Amino acid sequence: MDFGIQLYSLRTLDESTEALVERAADAGFDGVEFAGVDDDERTRMALSNTGLAAPSAHVDIETLESDLDAVCERYGSLGVETLVVPYLPPEAFADADTVDETAHRLDDLTARCDDRGVRLLYHNHDHELQMVDGEPALDRLADESGVGFELDLAWLLAAGYDPTEYLDRYADRTPIVHLKDVVLDADAERGGRPVGLGDGELAIDACLDAARDGFVEWVVVEHDFPDDPAEFCRASGEYVATRRSEN
Template sequence: MTYPIAYQLYSSRNFPPLAAQLPVLKAMGYDAIEPWLPAYEADPALFRRQLDDAGLKCLGFHMPLAGLAGEPQRYIEIAQTLGATYLIPPYVTAEEREPTIAYWRALGEKLARGAEAAAPHGLQVAWHNHDFEFIALDDGSRPIDHIFAAGGPAVKFEIDCGWIVRAGADPAAELDRFADRIVAIQTKDTAPIGTRQDDGWTATGDGIIDWQALVPLFRKTAADHIVTEHDNPSDWQAFASRSINHLKALGL
């Protein structure tokens, strides 16, 4: 089985205009893009036309948790305009986070309410992780487990393997643990800890993650697509090209 491969447009936010990147990504072999706010916000219909013109799809998009909680209908309509299936809140700021079980359970409950609103439209809500969800609280429990326990089975998961490694956790174990919940896999790669160039991130296949060992675990999840991402590449085209070529060489 091969997967559609999407490119997280956040990776090249520092190299505008974004619309000009789309045909380049298509020529590299990408099937889709995963936009982040505000890439699509000003005019979702225009953004969709730009995707269509480039021959790319949008399978899911990143959006604020506050938007899912406070104005879900707006983002449901954006999903419909973009042709996306997955609404993906990806982050809460350090200032918002509280080191308590109650905080993380409440976050999961917000996701569950968003998933309930999205479901009648054939849409799903997925959480995207960073490192902080895998760092234990004082009682030894982990935020990620509280998020999903409170969210219930309707809350899905876009797993970011690079951030899991940065947290000191094992992506293989998390792919196995959350296999039924994972709908998208981000193949973010990290250079050896302490690397300063490009904030320590690198193209998929150029870092310390053994992707070949993870591929069999990918296939056991419910994921229906792969996403490449790099938080701060100095050369976005080199990153994008190297990453998709490595994934295709792995048979993905």
């Protein structure tokens, strides 16, 4: 199991993708997950020079559906073998019928990715955990589709669920997880504020144990809105380094 960082977390640094790759390497990560690339060749050189892997990339579903060959060619040249749909709006999970439509849409895209030798995953937020016909929409999506997951552990917790249970439940279809910490909203049934690793309420060690016991290949660190992205990158690399001996 390797550790990476989602470069979206560092987007406000106003640095090139090449520089962000180098920053991730300096922090001790094994790889990066892309959320866009500004210069393919320079990014490729940075990956080669640092020895970092690029296991996955977030690409919006409209781009995947309309220009999949170009996406596969671009990210494939960077070593990416997994594409992740990073978001679908709450309307896509509003009721049983829309969840089923979303499942079929993701299955169609999964089949097209499979034909090109690329894996497709879906990344959850908390709205996929709203109840639909007596069960969380995410569970209905899993029942109605074969799409894999990039489970976001903080969003699962913020929605009121135990992330380790979801890691166990979908171990065979969750090769990548997002690791971020969160302080829960005490005045609401769901929701929370992202914080640095170890500063929130996520049971990180239990989650990593569950990930090791499952199908997880990569643990990708993320923070939606870090006050100091450079410090978040450095501190997160240091934090996960303390967990490597247990890997």
